[in-house]
Amino acid sequence: MEKLIKGTTAYKIFSADRRNGKLSHSYMLHFADPKNLRAALKIFAVEFFNATGALSARISNESFSDLKVYPAAGGKITADGVGALIEDSALRPVEGDKKLYIITDFDSASAIVQNKLLKTLEEPPAGVHFLLGVSSLAPVLNTVKSRVKLMEIPPFTEGEILAALLRRGENPQNAAAAASCNGILGAAENMVSGGWFAEIRQAAQSICAVKRVGDIAPLEAKYGDTKYKKELLTEIQNVYFLALSGGENPCALSKHTLIYALGELDRANRDLKFNAYFQGLLYDFMLKVVKENDRWLKLQA
Numbered sequence: 518m519e520k521l522i523k524g525t526t527a528y529k530i531f532s533a534d535r536r537n538g539k540l541s542h543s544y545m546l547h548f549a550d551p552k553n554l555r556a557a558l559k560i561f562a563v564e565f566f567n568a569t570g571a572l573s574a575r576i577s578n579e580s581f582s583d584l585k586v587y588p589a590a591g592g593k594i595t596a597d598g599v600g601a602l603i604e605d606s607a608l609r610p611v612e613g614d615k616k617l618y619i620i621t622d623f624d625s626a627s628a629i630v631q632n633k634l635l636k637t638l639e640e641p642p643a644g645v646h647f648l649l650g651v652s653s654l655a656p657v658l659n660t661v662k663s664r665v666k667l668m669e670i671p672p673f674t675e676g677e678i679l680a681a682l683l684r685r686g687e688n689p690q691n692a693a694a695a696a697s698c699n700g701i702l703g704a705a706e707n708m709v710s711g712g713w714f715a716e717i718r719q720a721a722q723s724i725c726a727v728k729r730v731g732d733i734a735p736l737e738a739k740y741g742d743t744k745y746k747k748e749l750l751t752e753i754q755n756v757y758f759l760a761l762s763g764g765e766n767p768c769a770l771s772k773h774t775l776i777y778a779l780g781e782l783d784r785a786n787r788d789l790k791f792n793a794y795f796q797g798l799l800y801d802f803m804l805k806v807v808k809e810n811d812r813w814l815k816l817q818a
Contacts, residue, residue: 518553518702521681522560527668532564540565543638543647545623545665549672551652551747552703555590555621557670558650562586565617565646582611586619594626596633603637606645615644624651625790631658638664655787672700682709699758704751714752717745721752724803725760725768728810733803741796750786754779771817774810781805 522528527546534540548557562584563573575581587602588594602618610616620626638647638661649665651657673681679695681702682688694708707714720740727733743749760768761775770778785802789795 518556518681519560520684521673521677521702522557522670524677525670527670528561528564531561531668535564535567540646541666542641542645543649543665545649545651545657545662545667547651547654547667547669549652549670550701550703551622551751552706554650554652555586558619558621558648559586561648562617562619565648566613566615583613583616584619585616586621588621594620594622594630596627596630599626599630599633603634606637606642610644615646617646617648619648619650621650622652623649624653624656626656627791628658631661635660635664653783653786653790655783656790673702674700678702678705682706697755697759699755701751701755704755707748713745714748717743717748717752720749721756724749724753724799725756725770727803727807728769730804730807733800733807736803737796737800741799743795746789746795747786750782750789754782757782770806770810771813773813774806777809778806 531544544561546554546558546561548554550557559577559579563576566572566576566581566584568576572581576584579586585602585605588598592598599620602620606616606618623631641647647665649661654662675695678698678700679691682691682695682705688709690709694705698705698708708718720743724736724740727736740749756768757775757779760770761772761779768775768778781802785793785798788798
């Protein structure tokens, strides 16, 4: 993935800021690949410290004293955790003259937590910088967005994804994954790995194919208790995007309904980040899409 990230405009802008001594106090990286977001942020951290060799490895392993990556892998952002980061930022760097605080999955932070960080983002202590990672901008407060320099990594091309997969080794699924992942490396990696992802993909296709209100409840019961809630919504999004681009369309929905469904899916993702009951969320989402499709068909009749 490192080669993909270093080829992006976002990385080149960040690198130029570092080389020219114009690093901003606070950055936000928008990268719609939750599986690889943490790793991408650490690639930026290596550039931030202009690190090579052993130091680069320590940054990647999150064992460098002047870099804090929060939350711990698999953890959640909390007000207490962010408060501890703010307090820690007042301490002098240990090994150099600057410190970097990475907060990954920042779009999962509550409004209270986001507001708690505002003053520090705008006026951090001398030598302190923040890098916030988000896979979606929708849940981020405008007051936070106004205090950071936004960097966006758009979806990669099919060729870029395929080349990245091939660098990991030959796999008969590489080409198909590159073609159907909508430019998201993590999605392509999941596709070639099989296992749980194959089940999630089947679930997404079944949900996208529902056309009658009476078919919704069985699907809600079948898939509403999945452990992979976020991944399921992401794969539903992939199905819709592929259908819109003229590819495989198991849902057979009109372009209008597909666009509507994507909007409702954004809302579902936002609600999920704030701990919405997933079975109810999934039912409401399918119901809205089915009703909108019915309404549109009647208008076209």
